[in-house]
Amino acid sequence: MQQPLSGIKVVDLTRILSGPFCTMLLGDMGADVIKIEGVREGDPVRKAGTLVNDFSWYFASFNRNKRSMALDLRTERDKDVLVRLLQRADVLVENFRPGVLAEMGFDETQLELINPRLVVASINGYGSTGPYADRPAFDFVIQAMSGFMSANGGPDHPALRCAPPITDLVAGLYAAYGIVNALRARDLTGRGQRVESSMMAGMLSMFAYLTSDYLATGQLAPRTGNDHPITSPYGMFSASDGEIAVAPSTEDILARFMSILGLADVLADARFCTNDLRLLHRKELNLLINERLRRDTQANWIRRLNAGGVPCGRVQNVGEALNDPQMRHQDMVLEVMHPAHGAVQMVGFPVKLSGTPCKVRHPAPDHGAHTEEILAELGLSAARASP
Amino acid sequence: MQQPLSGIKVVDLTRILSGPFCTMLLGDMGADVIKIEGVREGDPVRKAGTLVNDFSWYFASFNRNKRSMALDLRTERDKDVLVRLLQRADVLVENFRPGVLAEMGFDETQLELINPRLVVASINGYGSTGPYADRPAFDFVIQAMSGFMSANGGPDHPALRCAPPITDLVAGLYAAYGIVNALRARDLTGRGQRVESSMMAGMLSMFAYLTSDYLATGQLAPRTGNDHPITSPYGMFSASDGEIAVAPSTEDILARFMSILGLADVLADARFCTNDLRLLHRKELNLLINERLRRDTQANWIRRLNAGGVPCGRVQNVGEALNDPQMRHQDMVLEVMHPAHGAVQMVGFPVKLSGTPCKVRHPAPDHGAHTEEILAELGLSAARASP
Numbered sequence: 070m071q072q073p074l075s076g077i078k079v080v081d082l083t084r085i086l087s088g089p090f091c092t093m094l095l096g097d098m099g100a101d102v103i104k105i106e107g108v109r110e111g112d113p114v115r116k117a118g119t120l121v122n123d124f125s126w127y128f129a130s131f132n133r134n135k136r137s138m139a140l141d142l143r144t145e146r147d148k149d150v151l152v153r154l155l156q157r158a159d160v161l162v163e164n165f166r167p168g169v170l171a172e173m174g175f176d177e178t179q180l181e182l183i184n185p186r187l188v189v190a191s192i193n194g195y196g197s198t199g200p201y202a203d204r205p206a207f208d209f210v211i212q213a214m215s216g217f218m219s220a221n222g223g224p225d226h227p228a229l230r231c232a233p234p235i236t237d238l239v240a241g242l243y244a245a246y247g248i249v250n251a252l253r254a255r256d257l258t259g260r261g262q263r264v265e266s267s268m269m270a271g272m273l274s275m276f277a278y279l280t281s282d283y284l285a286t287g288q289l290a291p292r293t294g295n296d297h298p299i300t301s302p303y304g305m306f307s308a309s310d311g312e313i314a315v316a317p318s319t320e321d322i323l324a325r326f327m328s329i330l331g332l333a334d335v336l337a338d339a340r341f342c343t344n345d346l347r348l349l350h351r352k353e354l355n356l357l358i359n360e361r362l363r364r365d366t367q368a369n370w371i372r373r374l375n376a377g378g379v380p381c382g383r384v385q386n387v388g389e390a391l392n393d394p395q396m397r398h399q400d401m402v403l404e405v406m407h408p409a410h411g412a413v414q415m416v417g418f419p420v421k422l423s424g425t426p427c428k429v430r431h432p433a434p435d436h437g438a439h440t441e442e443i444l445a446e447l448g449l450s451a452a453r454a455s456p
Numbered sequence: 457m458q459q460p461l462s463g464i465k466v467v468d469l470t471r472i473l474s475g476p477f478c479t480m481l482l483g484d485m486g487a488d489v490i491k492i493e494g495v496r497e498g499d500p501v502r503k504a505g506t507l508v509n510d511f512s513w514y515f516a517s518f519n520r521n522k523r524s525m526a527l528d529l530r531t532e533r534d535k536d537v538l539v540r541l542l543q544r545a546d547v548l549v550e551n552f553r554p555g556v557l558a559e560m561g562f563d564e565t566q567l568e569l570i571n572p573r574l575v576v577a578s579i580n581g582y583g584s585t586g587p588y589a590d591r592p593a594f595d596f597v598i599q600a601m602s603g604f605m606s607a608n609g610g611p612d613h614p615a616l617r618c619a620p621p622i623t624d625l626v627a628g629l630y631a632a633y634g635i636v637n638a639l640r641a642r643d644l645t646g647r648g649q650r651v652e653s654s655m656m657a658g659m660l661s662m663f664a665y666l667t668s669d670y671l672a673t674g675q676l677a678p679r680t681g682n683d684h685p686i687t688s689p690y691g692m693f694s695a696s697d698g699e700i701a702v703a704p705s706t707e708d709i710l711a712r713f714m715s716i717l718g719l720a721d722v723l724a725d726a727r728f729c730t731n732d733l734r735l736l737h738r739k740e741l742n743l744l745i746n747e748r749l750r751r752d753t754q755a756n757w758i759r760r761l762n763a764g765g766v767p768c769g770r771v772q773n774v775g776e777a778l779n780d781p782q783m784r785h786q787d788m789v790l791e792v793m794h795p796a797h798g799a800v801q802m803v804g805f806p807v808k809l810s811g812t813p814c815k816v817r818h819p820a821p822d823h824g825a826h827t828e829e830i831l832a833e834l835g836l837s838a839a840r841a842s843p
Contacts (some may be wrong), residue, residue, distance in 0.1 A: 071644050073637035086664060098637050112828035113706070119672035125670040130661070134761045145470075194767075196808075199785030207703035207767035209682075209690070214769040219609065220619040228691075228771045230682050231618055232607040242629055247807035250485050251638045254812040257458050262811030270788050273777055276620045276808040277473060278505045278514045283775050285506040285513040286803040290774075294819070295596075295617050314605075316594035319500070344519045378624035379762045380581075380594035382601040384615040386795075387677075390603035390660055390671050396553070398586030400655050402671070414671040419661040420634035421583075424649030425641040 072099025074423050077252065079160040080151070081105060081135065084112045086208075086234060087192045088164035089131045089269065090241035095160070095248065096134030097418055103154065103443060104132065104303035104434065108141040111436035111452040112177055124412040130415035131434035133405060139437030142173055151175075153447045159261075160248055162190045166205055167197035177263070188251040190264040197265060215272035219278055223294030230287045236268040243271050301347040302326075305384075307359045311367040315374070315381045317362045320344075326379045330361040391416075407432045459486025459812050464639065466521065466547040467538070468492060471499045473595075473621060473654065474579045475551035476518045477628035482522030482547070482635065484805055484814040490541065491519065491821065492828060498823035507680040509797040517802035519820035520792060526824030529560055538562075540834045542570045546648075547635055550579045553592055554584035564650070575638040577651040579631045584652060593655055595621035602659035607666055610681030623655040630658050688711075688734040692771075694746045698754040702768045703760070707731075713766045717748040778803075794819045 077100040089112065090105075096102040106112055106295035118127030140147040155161060158380050159179070163170050170191075172174070177348075178214060180189055191197060194206020212218050212230045222229035251264050273280070279290055290298050297303040297316075302323070304313045317323040335341055340350045347354055362370055367383055374381045385393060391402055394412040400418040418427040442449070464487040468479040476491075476499065484487040493499055511593030527534040530590055537837055548567070550557050557563070557578075566822060568574055578584060581593020581741075582601075599617045601604050609616035631653035638651050660667070666677055677685050684690040689710070690697045704710040714720050722728055722744060727737045749757055754770055761768045772780060787806040805814040831837070 072640070073641040073644075073645070075782075094633065109580055116537065119669050121672050127668040130671075131664075169665050184607075187819040195782050196786045199782045201762075204769075205707050205709075205760040205765050205767040209684070210701050210767045210769040213701035213771045214777065214780070216772055217618070217620065218771050219773040222616065226610075226613070227682075229609065229616075231604070232677065232679070233604065233666060234683075235622065235662050238628075238662045238664065238682040239626070242626075243807040246481065246629065246633045249640065251809055251812075253636065253640065254458070254460040254809070257460075257462070258811065260811060262809055265808040265809075266806065267786065269777075269780075270783065270786055270804075271806045272804050273783060275625045276803075277518075277625065279620060279774050280778060280803050281512075281517045283513040283778060284508050284517075285508050287775070290619065292619070292795065295614075297596070298619075308549050314597050314600035316596040318594050324593075338767060374590040375588075380592045380597045382591075382597040384600045384605050385603055386606040387603035387663060387666050388674070390601065390606075390656075391667060391670060393601070393656075395582050395586045395588040396657065396660060399654065399657055399731065400581045401660055416663075416667050417657075417728045419657045420630040421652040422565060422634060422638055422641070422649055423651075424645065424647060424810050425638075452741065456540040 071426070073422070074098040075101035077101065077160065078158045079103065079162060080154050080158045082161065082165070082170070083192070084162040084164065085114055086131065087237040087244075088162055089114070091190070091192060091244040091248070092135065092162050093133060093293050094242065094245040095158070099425075100160070102135040104135045104137045105142075105151070106348050106436055107139055108139045108437075111137070111139070114275055115117050115436060116399050119415070124407060124410035124413065126413055126415065129405070129407070129433040130411045133415070133429050134431060135434060136439035136443065137434035137437055138440045138443045144198065148174060150444070150447065152183055152217040154443075155180070155187060158184065158187060159252065160188045162244070162248070164192040167191070167193055167224045185260055186255060188248055188255065188264060189261065190244050190266070191246050192240050194267060195257065195269050196267040200337040208236045208268070209447070209449060211236040211268040211272060216276065217272055220290070220292070221274065222292055223343070224292050236272045239271040239275060240266045240268040284305070299348070301344060301351045302354055302358055304355075306355065306362050308362045308370050309365060311383060313362065313367055313370055313381050313383060315379065317379055322379055325377050326374065327347040329374060329377045329379065330358060332357060403429060405429050405432045409435065421454075459815070460809070461485040461487035461636070464488065464499040464532055464547065465545045465687040466490065467541050467545045469548065469550040469552070469557070471551065472501055473518065473712065474624040474628040475549055476501070478577070478579060478631040478635070479522065479549050480518050480520060481629065482630040486812075487547070488699035489522040490826070491522045491524045492527050492529075492538070493524055493823055495526045495824075498524070498526070502823060510798035511794060513725070513800055513802065516792070516794070516820040520802070520816050521818060522821060523825055523826035523830065524829045525827045526698060530547050531799070535561060537831070537834065537836065539570055540836075542567070542574060542828075544834075545574060546572065546639065547575045547577065548578070549631070549635070551579040551692065554578070554580055554589045572647055573642060574648040575635055575642065576648065576649060577635050577653070579627050579653050581654060582656050583654040595623045595655070598623040598655040598659060601665065602656050604659055607677070607679070609679055611679050623659045626662060627653045656667040670694055683738070686735070688731060688738045689741055689745055691742075693742065693749050695749045695757050696752060697762055698770060700749065700768050700770060702766065704766055709766055712764050713761065716761060716764045716766065717745060718750060719744060741826045790816060792819045793815050796822065
């Protein structure tokens with residue numbers, strides 16, 4: 070069975086996270102991804118996180134569906150191999166600092182000469198032009214610069230990073246979206262083009278009403294932690310044996326929430342009959358709600374409220390989320406067999422296609438495992454591979 | 457000039473955020489997006505956030521490049537209009553609770569009969585099958601259930617939501633990626649298919665080493681706030697007039713950082729010569745670094761360190777990020793003229809294509825503004841539009 074990107078050849082010069090995530094998304098959709106690594110050192114993530122049977126599960130989970138080729142791109146001989154790869158490729162993805170690829174001899178003009186149908190995707194920190202174009206980037210710094218940290222945390226806390234490196238992953242996902250669009254444009258125009266995704270611009274696009282309201286008013290939303298700045302009731306409440314996150318997002322859902330609690334009449338109370346009044350009397354209202362919730366367990370309330378159409382749930386840690394029956398039902402934990410390293414567990418496919426689904430065609434490769442195979446595909450003798 | 461999705465017709469039944477963000481991404485790439493809204497009430501986001509000249513900038517920023525058609529899908533007459541739209545469409549996107557579309561008469565079998573080439577995309581909270589399939593969803597609850605809140609915050613704080621509704625936006629972006637892939641698969645197979653993106657699975661895929669390390673070890677990473685759990689030095693440091701976020705991600709970058717500070721010899725100190733030792737003596741090392749950084753200003757250090765290849769920056773609030781010269785250079789704030797509501801500012805395009813770029817072809821529509829125009833395109837008399 071074909072996949073959406075079957076037959077698409079991707080030359081992958083990326084390392085660490087944003088780029089490898091992008092090319093993994095392409096590989097999951099069927100692309101043939103050739104991961105180019107150094108001859109002496111591979112992708113640094115090979116040594117990052119926990120190693121099991123001499124293999125990083127962090128590396129394994131972001132490099133499935135790729136083949137690895139070791140090249141020394143400081144030598145003319147291996148630069149020539151890269152040229153031959155690019156002549157036959159559909160997509161090149163890189164996450165160097167802007168300018169580095171050109172310094173290696175592959176500027177825009179050169180790439181156009183090598184293959185005018187090539188889609189060239191760059192993932193970087195701030196964009197390849199402008200005052201910060203030359204700056205190196207790292208998730209923590211982009212969380213700071215993009216405004217994310219300033220919007221994260223409670224009123225009494227300093228600006229706060231979140232642990233997941235989301236700026237890398239958002240930029241990688243946008244790049245994958247741009248690449249598939251550029252392939253579609255190539256079907257119409259016959260030509261490749263440049264695709265660029267930056268971590269800072271990507272993160273800045275994820276703020277929804279926080280950015281639109283600032284642009285409309287020049288005012289910043291206050292930092293409110295787990296409370297919602299303009300909705301009440303909303304937030305963490307207390308059942309008999311644990312907390313519940315409840316978000317009654319409309320008047321209709323709020324009415325159902327209060328009715329299930331046996332508090333329908335409270336919404337007629339002069340203190341609570343509009344959202345503005347409820348914001349003013351948030352504490353009193355939350356007390357009333359908590360008094361009811363404490364009469365039963367977290368699990369029972371979550372079942373009952375969800376059945377009544379009120380969005381709610383509990384705080385799960387990362388392990389609980391991975392083991393959650395719903396996520397297991399959705400195949401969000403995959404087990405992939407590595408011939409040399411045993412079974413590796415990893416996060417599954419977040420977007421599902423019914424007819425041509427994502428799949429793991431092969432596990433993450435050992436460093437340089439496919440160098441000779443790919444040289445042979447290029448018509449170069451395997452002996453040519455060893456320096 | 458053509459765009460990647462020129463000629464692609466999208467019937468958009470979504471509302472609020474995850475779905476409208478997805479269809480905006482498709483519209484930015486050139487698709488003709490027909491936003492179906494109720495006859496009496498439009499998308500609730502029309503009334504959300506700050507209204508300027510009787511227009512929500514929040515709505516405007518997520519609904520550019522769409523046309524609005526008002527239909528009453530409880531009537532057979534307007535259901536028939538929807539059928540005719542779907543017969544000519546390439547993509548249907550919906551973010552109802554799973555099952556709602558089928559209750560309206562548009563189950564999988566029916567949609568297949570109407571148009572076997574149709575790509576049908578569903579964006580939902582937890583996935584359309586499994587124990588939570590029927591649950592309503594909301595960003596805050598998904599942040600709780602997915603593990604995100606548990607990984608956000610410092611060691612002494614409770615689990616913390618972040619203000620940006622990222623679980624909506626991540627799910628919308630994954631859906632857009634899946635849809636363009638499904639269109640590509642249709643070019644190969646001639647058939648449409650179902651695309652599904654859930655907020656919980658999408659968020660769970662954004663944890664990088666946090667999930668892979670848990671799966672490898674069964675152990676949870678500690679909550680460390682702005683400190684990195686396994687790297688030192690890293691975090692917020694103090695210049696003479698403000699803080700600097702510094703992330704020396706490799707030994708090589710760390711050496712450059714210390715050298716620029718005039719502290720190169722410190723890395724030879726028995727307390728600081730390996731990362732493990734530096735984690736043990738994090739406080740002493742940070743004191744030494746801060747003592748140097750306090751000798752100059754934030755702006756000077758940020759310039760000097762970035763020039764030396766050390767990723768660093770400052771915490772910017774959302775307004776500062778929007779006004780940042782780099783983001784302005786990257787056109788990350790657009791001004792779009794609305795004939796009836798004046799100029800509206802909104803966040804620009806996070807992924808750039810050089811040959812067939814994203815553009816604003818038309819502003820967000822007034823409620824039902826294109827009903828008659830679209831009926832005429834379907835060959836239905838305009839008079840047919842009014843009840």
